[in-house]
Amino acid sequence: MQIEKDLQSLIDAIPPLDVTAMEAAASRQKTLTKPPGSLGRLEQLSVHLAGIMATPRPQIRHKVIVTMAGDHGVVAEGVSAYPQEVTAQMVYNFLHGGAAINVLARHAGARVVVVDMGVAADLDLHPDLVDKKVAKGTENIARGPAMTREQALQAVLNGAAVVEAELEKGLDILGTGDMGIGNTTPSAAIAAAITGRAPAEIVGRGTGVDDAGLARKIAAVQRALAVNRPDPHDGIDVLAKVGGFEIGGLAGAILAAAAHRKPVVVDGFISTAAALIAVTLAPQVRPYLIAAHRSQEKGHQIMLQWLGLPPLLDLDLRLGEGTGAALAMHIAEAACKVLDEMATFAEAGVSDRNT
């Protein structure tokens, strides 16, 4: 099938990090006017970004957050505190600049790309809305697969196409974001399927369900896994059986960014579920990922541990949309600027350590 071949081509295009650039960045850090290592994770991150971007002094100019929206049939199980129509309403809010991601992206100097991956409504045309809709919402994962295998492949390739288009406009770093009422439930199902941990360890309160809602979410995830039996080693199978269109789109966006040596700042619970799919499809994508933050959503830490990613921020966020990624982009940019702009001991005429 052509679509399978296209995915394989995308995966095959992901290069390893550039070790020479990383060594050059690490060497330069030691010459800058500060005790070596005293900027901690900023220093490590600068070396990491040098390896991703294959240059000893990486610079971040164009920052892009893709916020992908989709709806979820599993809302029929009573898993969300909000009605499904909110997904479409929030898409309009994104397009009008009033949502949290708009505020935080403006603050970070990033542009937001709003993508309809599978909203369960015919959205009004808008010049800034990218239409990559695969279908009007997924099926109910508690009763059968979310989508067909072909739709899952299409979602991933559509997401990759979004990033390919943005690269032409300028993209030095990608942040991932999501919108979709009910989408913590498929994300938890993905996490349970891939990490092997029990749903009760992973499912959290999402937008804020009460105890009865939480019990319904756990039961829905358990049923989704029992009914669908996703193969944890086949990312497309997991996505098709218990995923979502925006999650598949984000997995594709991640793969495309890595294929072009662009760092990916992964937002919270839903984005990290997309990262689990991406890494299952292509383990070589993992070094391109930067975990923006540790979400308040229960299972996020389990997912970050499986990925081996230490989060940059820990601010009790649980909103999604890319809000944590926007905040973390400022840190990533700071890391690059320290490496690029600081004076060396020799340039500044500062004495180095006593020997």
Added chain:
Amino acid sequence: MQIEKDLQSLIDAIPPLDVTAMEAAASRQKTLTKPPGSLGRLEQLSVHLAGIMATPRPQIRHKVIVTMAGDHGVVAEGVSAYPQEVTAQMVYNFLHGGAAINVLARHAGARVVVVDMGVAADLDLHPDLVDKKVAKGTENIARGPAMTREQALQAVLNGAAVVEAELEKGLDILGTGDMGIGNTTPSAAIAAAITGRAPAEIVGRGTGVDDAGLARKIAAVQRALAVNRPDPHDGIDVLAKVGGFEIGGLAGAILAAAAHRKPVVVDGFISTAAALIAVTLAPQVRPYLIAAHRSQEKGHQIMLQWLGLPPLLDLDLRLGEGTGAALAMHIAEAACKVLDEMATFAEAGVSDRNT
């Protein structure tokens, strides 16, 4: 003594937080297009800043980091990995824009105010260098008091005067920063004196001393406390006996900012020692403090716990200069922008929670 009266006037000018503004901010947060509480510490911080700045929708335009420099007689005990001349050299580096604080302040959109509080050299005149020198470095605290009581008072008032002058140029939020070879040693002594914890629990490696250097630092702090017997309830006594000029200046800067309802983003180990002095002098200053980050320096967590301040960031920083404060200012500004700029459910036509 007039100088004692001036300090008391400064302390008496610090108002309580504005509870009405905090309630208005908290109410507005609940109307914004996101699940309530989903922006975690950003939401809490926005309410906190409303109370500090006495307005329901605080805005941060002018960001200022004061980086105060001083030298320390205790370097004679072999407590630093760098020679004392580095303090003056780094002041020139700050003035030329090549240090980490310059890079990170530019990134945050903050201006850096470089202050000579007590560098052990005659510094070249420079239009951007604020001369508030109390003396050319402190005495060796391992052998006697760092400074006289009058010098300690003068350091605090000089620091306050720096902030008073910056307020006229525009200052909505203050970040604290320090430079001073050897200054983790007096900071640890201040922390041990005020928190009552043992020097070995607090003293860390500073700029990176080896095991022998660490042992010398612990011994120096133990001797400083034994020789000087600072009164933990008298902030000026602690500052005079085991402190430093830049630490006193920062304590004064903190008090002055609070007296004018400006939030203070406290940087790392040395700035937090200054905050301990400020809070000991005026407990009502505590609500004006925002802990920028958890430093890698050993005793910082103990100091933050004594102050009751949860840090915003945890990036293994241990540089000082105000670098952590610059990064955290971006978060504080983000908090204000979310509160001020996000659309409400009504404005955006988004359905609120299921009831």
